[in-house]
Amino acid sequence: MLGVHNDAKADAPEHLYRRLCVEVPPGADDKLQPPQAAPVWDHTPERVAAEVESAISSARAAYDKIAALPKADRTFASVFGAWAAAEAELLNRAERLSFYQHVSSDGKLRDASTAAEGAIKDFDIEREMRIDLFEAAKDAAASAGPGALTGEDKRLADKILLQGRRAGLDLPESERKELEVLKKELSAQCIQFLRNYGTENGQISFSSKELEGVPGDVLSGYKTLDDGKLELSYKQPDLMPLLRYARNPATRRAAWTGDESRVAINVPIFEKVVELRRKIAALLKYPTYADYVTEVKMVKTGQAVVDFVADVEAKVRLIGELDKKALLDLKKEQEPDSDGNFYIWDWFYYNRLSIERKLDLDANLVKEYFPVDVVVPSILKIYQDLLGVEFVQLSSDVEKGDVWHPEVQRYAVWNAGATDASGFLGYAYLDLYPRENKFPHAAVWALVPGYDLPDGTRSHPVTAMVANVSKSTPDRSALMTHQAVTTFFHEMGHLFHNLLSRAKYARFDGTAVSNDFVEAPSKMLENWCWEPSVLKKMSSHYETKEPLSDELIDKIVKSRFMNIGLTTLRQLAHAKFDIVVHTQQGTHSLPNLESTHPHLKTALVMGPDPPAPGHTAFPHLMGGYEAGYYGYTYALVFATDMFSTVFAEDPLSPVAGKKYREEILRPGGSRDEMDSLTAFLGRPPNAEAFLRQLLGSDKPASI
Numbered sequence: 196m197l198g199v200h201n202d203a204k205a206d207a208p209e210h211l212y213r214r215l216c217v218e219v220p221p222g223a224d225d226k227l228q229p230p231q232a233a234p235v236w237d238h239t240p241e242r243v244a245a246e247v248e249s250a251i252s253s254a255r256a257a258y259d260k261i262a263a264l265p266k267a268d269r270t271f272a273s274v275f276g277a278w279a280a281a282e283a284e285l286l287n288r289a290e291r292l293s294f295y296q297h298v299s300s301d302g303k304l305r306d307a308s309t310a311a312e313g314a315i316k317d318f319d320i321e322r323e324m325r326i327d328l329f330e331a332a333k334d335a336a337a338s339a340g341p342g343a344l345t346g347e348d349k350r351l352a353d354k355i356l357l358q359g360r361r362a363g364l365d366l367p368e369s370e371r372k373e374l375e376v377l378k379k380e381l382s383a384q385c386i387q388f389l390r391n392y393g394t395e396n397g398q399i400s401f402s403s404k405e406l407e408g409v410p411g412d413v414l415s416g417y418k419t420l421d422d423g424k425l426e427l428s429y430k431q432p433d434l435m436p437l438l439r440y441a442r443n444p445a446t447r448r449a450a451w452t453g454d455e456s457r458v459a460i461n462v463p464i465f466e467k468v469v470e471l472r473r474k475i476a477a478l479l480k481y482p483t484y485a486d487y488v489t490e491v492k493m494v495k496t497g498q499a500v501v502d503f504v505a506d507v508e509a510k511v512r513l514i515g516e517l518d519k520k521a522l523l524d525l526k527k528e529q530e531p532d533s534d535g536n537f538y539i540w541d542w543f544y545y546n547r548l549s550i551e552r553k554l555d556l557d558a559n560l561v562k563e564y565f566p567v568d569v570v571v572p573s574i575l576k577i578y579q580d581l582l583g584v585e586f587v588q589l590s591s592d593v594e595k596g597d598v599w600h601p602e603v604q605r606y607a608v609w610n611a612g613a614t615d616a617s618g619f620l621g622y623a624y625l626d627l628y629p630r631e632n633k634f635p636h637a638a639v640w641a642l643v644p645g646y647d648l649p650d651g652t653r654s655h656p657v658t659a660m661v662a663n664v665s666k667s668t669p670d671r672s673a674l675m676t677h678q679a680v681t682t683f684f685h686e687m688g689h690l691f692h693n694l695l696s697r698a699k700y701a702r703f704d705g706t707a708v709s710n711d712f713v714e715a716p717s718k719m720l721e722n723w724c725w726e727p728s729v730l731k732k733m734s735s736h737y738e739t740k741e742p743l744s745d746e747l748i749d750k751i752v753k754s755r756f757m758n759i760g761l762t763t764l765r766q767l768a769h770a771k772f773d774i775v776v777h778t779q780q781g782t783h784s785l786p787n788l789e790s791t792h793p794h795l796k797t798a799l800v801m802g803p804d805p806p807a808p809g810h811t812a813f814p815h816l817m818g819g820y821e822a823g824y825y826g827y828t829y830a831l832v833f834a835t836d837m838f839s840t841v842f843a844e845d846p847l848s849p850v851a852g853k854k855y856r857e858e859i860l861r862p863g864g865s866r867d868e869m870d871s872l873t874a875f876l877g878r879p880p881n882a883e884a885f886l887r888q889l890l891g892s893d894k895p896a897s898i
Contacts (some may be wrong), residue, residue, distance in 0.1 A: 229607050230616040231655045233589070234291055234642065237596035240307035243292050247311040250288040251318045257281035262327035266334050271344065274335035275352050278328075279646075283701035286644050287654065289315050294642055297393060297634040298599055298626055298661060305632065309390050316382040324375045329359035347699045347865045354702070357491070363479050374478050381471040385817040388464045392814050394632050397457045400424040401446055408442040410559050412671040429454045430629045431636065432665040435676075438543035439558070444530060451540035455807035462808050468817065469776050485777040485822035492711045492823070493868055500774050500825045507828060508767050511889060514760025522758070525549055542765070546758050553757065556750040558676060564734040564743050565680050567664055567673040571625070573733040574684055577723065578691060581852035582860075583611045584620060602628050608694050621645060621694045624659035628666050637662040637682050639689035644701035656705060658693035660686050672737045677751060680733065681724040688717030695856055696863035703864040710819065711826035712868040716859055718827070718834035719842075725755050726846045759889065766828055773816060773824040832885045833872060839884035840876050 238246070261277050293315060295301075295308035322328065332355050336344075344352055363374045402424050406414060413436040417425040427433040437450050472484040481487040485497030494500055522545045523537045529548075537545075550556050575586050586606045591598045598605055604625040610618040624642075629635070638661055645656035662683060667673040675683070693705035706713050723729045727748045734743040743751070810816070815824055837859070841851050858875040872880045 227587075227609065227613060227618075228616065229619050229622075229655075230652075231619070233597070233605070233607075233622050234657055235596040236291075236593075236599040238292070238295065238304065240301075240303045243295065243304065243307040243311050247289060247292050247314050250285055250292075251314060253288075254281050254285040254318065254322070257284070258322055258325065258328055261331055262325065264331060269331050269334040269338060271335055271339050271348065271352065274331050275348070275355060278332070278355060279351060279700045279702065280649075283644060283646050283654070285315070285318075286701050290640070290644075291642050291657075294640055294659070295599065296390065297640070300600065300630065300632065302632070305394070309386060313383060313386050316386070317379050320375055320378045320382065323358060323362045323378075324364070324371060326364050326371070329356075329362075329364040332356055332359060347703065350703070350865060351700055361479065361487070361490070366478070370478055374475065377471055377475050377478070381468060381475065384464050384468050384471065388461050388468065388811075388817045389814055391461050391464070392458050392812060392817075393634050395429070395458050395635075395812075396631055397429055397453065398426050399429070399450060399453045400426040401449075405443050405446045406437070406441055408440045409437055410440060412668055412674070413437075413440075415668040415670045416666070428629075429457050429635070431663050432629055435543070438540065439547045441544070444533070444538075444541070444544075447540040447544060448538070452807045455809035455812065458811045459808050461811035465811055465816075469779075472777065472821070473779075483778040483780070485774055488777070488822040489711075492709045492826075494711050494825070494829065497774065497778050497822065500770075500822070501778070503829060504767055504770050504774065504825055507889075508764065510886065511760050511763045511767075514890070515764040516760070518758045518761035522546065522549060522761070525552070542761070546761075550754045550757050554750045554754055556747075556754055561743075561747065561751065562674045562676050563738075564736050564747075565675040565677065566735065566737040567627070567675055569735040570675050570680055570683065570733055571627070573735075574680075574687060577729060577732060577847070578687060579611065581847060581849060582691060582695065582856050583849065583853060584691075584695070585609045585611050585613070586623070598624065600626065600630075602626065602630075619655060621656040621658065623690055623694060624657075626659060626661045627664050629663040633663070634661050635663060637686050639686050639693065639706070641693045641705055641707075644704040644707075645693075645696055645698065646701040646704060647699045654701075656693050656696070658690050658705070660690050662686065674737060677724070681721050684724050685717040685721050688720040689713075692716055692860050692863070695860040697861045698863040698865040700865070703862075705863050708864040709868050710823045711829045712833065713830070714827055715830035715833040715837070716855075718831050719837045721834075722838045722842070723846055725752055727752065729846060756888070756891065763828070763889065769813075770825040770828060772810065773820070773822060776816075777822040832882045833880050835885040835888055836880045836882070837872070837875060 257277065258281055261274055261281075264273055289311070293308055293312035296305045296312065299305050299308065332352070336352050336356060339352070363371055366374070400420055403414075406425060413433075414425060417427045417433070420426050427437065434450060434454055438447055441447050441450070476482075476484040476487045479487060481490075483497050485500060489496055489500060494503065519537055522541070523535075525545050525548060526533060526537060526541055527535070529545075547558055551558070579585055586608055589597070589605045589607055591601070591603055591605050593599070593601050604627075606623045606625075608620040608623050610620060613619070621643075626633075640659050640661065641656065642659055643657035644654070646654050648654055664675055664679055664683070665673050689706055696703075696705040698704045698707075724733075727745070730748050730751065731742045735741070815821075820826065837855075838846075841854065842848070845851065854875065859871055862871050869879070
């Protein structure tokens with residue numbers, strides 16, 4: 196077959212061809228031993244440094260060999276196939292090394308991991324800027340001839356050639372060198388930004404009186420100080436209950452402002468990053484950095500993002516204004532002496548209170564039906580039944596290097612009913628609970644990609660979900676809010692995208708799709724958390740063990756679109772900020788994150804004066820979502836269409852699940868996202884379902 200050919204095998208590292216067995220639970224069928232060893236998490240800082248150096252040296256040697264090929268020997272196999280093999284090897288060896296910075300309790304190991312990521316990114320830039328490789332790729336494409344390449348092979352060649360052009364390899368040498376310097380500096384600044392964000396350990400304290408209204412089980416998790424005050428971190432399980440329940444507006448304001456300001460050290464880094472991106476765009480002859488970024492996305496241009504955000508805003512603005520008026524009226528009732536403004540720290544409190552008032556729905560009561568030890572296996576079971584897979588829990592011994600922390604769960608993932616090693620899909624890790632110096636929100640990492648090997652076998656993926664769900668307290672079991680359950684379900688969607696992709700090449704594996712499509716599968720899967728049958732399956736009261744009642748489920752479902760206008764406008768405000776800073780011309784001051792709300796004309800949510808630097812805790816814009824935050828709303832258009840068309844009639848249908856697995860998850864990024872959507876839907880996607888859902892109307896309007 197085309198791709199990574201057998202003639203490349205002799206030069207590839209031995210570890211890519213080994214097939215080792217790992218332990219499975221006692222009594223398991225010997226035939227179901229995984230054909231690939233799980234990663235061993237026993238790195239020291241010194242080993243991380245040595246291994247990343249070795250991985251980079253190996254990759255550099257492979258690329259040198261490609262570049263040294265005589266023109267007559269530059270074929271698809273010798274250039275693009277070998278390129279894909281080198282790329283896969285580097286991903287296979289290096290991604291785990293850079294992951295430690297997000298999860299390790301060892302400061303020195305985190306530092307080594309951060310340094311490893313910097314070295315990898317510098318090498319990526321070095322490789323990207325090699326004109327000798329670009330020339331080899333052009334020669335190999337020419338040798339294949341027009342129409343000779345098809346499918347994923349053609350996509351591989353096209354993407355590599357496009358990378359070269361986007362890297363400025365057609366520029367004069369002096370400009371190429373300048374571009375390389377800028378990119379390396381940009382990489383270093385982004386890494387430092389994320390490092391500051393991930394290791395922030397700020398605390399804030401309040402008296403018991405200042406925390407009136409916050410649920411007792413939350414308060415019991417706070418630390419009591421010598422002066423009697425209660426101390427909390429800015430981690431989500433600590434912060435969000437305060438913002439939703441604290442009656443004192445001064446408490447909410449202090450907590451929100453502290454959270455927005457907790458990484459103020461990133462202010463100059465953010466400004467430097469935007470400046471570097473502008474310079475890069477100018478060198479590459481793009482009107483703005485947003486145009487550079489969106490060229491390879493579904494949306495295609497920065498202006499199209501501006502238009503999309505404006506169009507959705509225009510359609511939802513009136514609903515948002517009505518939402519704001521209702522919430523402001525509620526605030527005036529609760530705080531008759533307030534100044535008449537509706538602030539962002541009011542949003543969490545009054546959004547919750549309005550739902551409780553209108554629906555008699557207590558989110559704290561709902562939480563009692565979602566103990567962590569029930570929700571996690573229930574969600575795994577739902578996914579397993581829907582997608583035809585099986586999770587087998589493995590040992591998690593830190594001393595043996597099974598996992599990086601004692602609380603991490605490790606699984607081998609198989610096709611349901613597998614009878615031999617061919618049914619193995621990969622490994623999955625769940626790191627669920629908050630701790631110091633751990634990534635503070637929820638995200639999924641593809642630690643080892645899946646791809647085809649030259650001998651016809653498969654390198655299986657390894658993926659991890661990192662979350663921060665509540666821990667047990669002395670007073671109560673660990674419980675999850677419905678929002679936390681929805682987030683968990685969403686992130687599991689990314690995890691399965693990584694596990695169930697079957698791309699030939701590592702660069703197209705799993706979630707390696709266009710950035711404005713990557714959220715669509717997981718956004719679609721959030722619908723399950725609003726389906727009565729699924730809520731029954733996931734819920735079990737932590738004391739009575741009873742599932743949610745039909746009455747309570749009905750209230751939860753009805754709450755879904757309450758204040759949807761204001762919710763959507765807040766999301767658009769973040770997208771607006773992102774696109775503003777990446778389309779601005781000149782060197783004038785950047786807007787603050789919260790100052791973009793007035794750009795939405797309604798000024799729905801106001802910040803303090805002076806505004807808090809919330810953009811300094813906006814990791815998306817340093818981690819791949821720059822000029823791409825619009826993608827959450829953009830992907831929601833596709834997500835709503837997919838659910839409405841295929842799953843709405845029976846969300847738990849294994850037949851629909853199989854179609855989803857085959858047409859959306861299996862291709863990964865190996866084909867155009869529009870082709871995957873069309874194959875899944877049976878027609879090109881449209882925005883009709885999204886607008887009906889958003890506007891509560893059966894009269895669709897185009898976006």
